[in-house]
Amino acid sequence: MKHVGEAERRRFVLIPFNVTIPSEERDPKLGEKLEKEAEQILNWCINGAGMYYNSGLKIPSSIIKASQDYLDSEDVMGEFLKTQLTAVNGKEVELNQLIKAANDWFSSNNHNKVVDPKSLKKELGDRGKCIRRSGQCQSDYGSKL
DSSP, rough: OOOOOOOHHOOOOOOOOOOOOGGOOTTTTHHHHHTHHHHHHHHHHHHHHHHHHHOOOOHHHHHHHHHHHHHHHHHHHHHHHHHHHHEEEEEEHHHHHHHHHHHHHHHHHTTOOOOOOHHHHHHHHTTTEEEEETTEEEEEEEEEE
């Protein structure tokens, strides 16, 4: 994923399919069998939609964990910030210094990602990091590399 922010984490639900039916156990007539059950399947779908409308979607913890694990594995910016940026009161990092450090880290860790000032400000803002202008210098306050 190009960007893993709060919006993506709220919306993304990964449903893992961890079972592969061996070819000798696959039913080549499954489509025909399901077609004969079409009315019952439609009723099941309608009942499920009613339950969803009344109660909302209850996502099993295994699916929540699978989704979080996948998003964490895709979140190279989050990995960079967690491993390379240390929170320190009263300290600041210039945005250009942070961009260089991030791009160097992405390159040395074989991540196909490059950040520029606009994309880095969006990434940091989405993660609740404070960005402000100080003269010509834009800084991430409260952190050090």
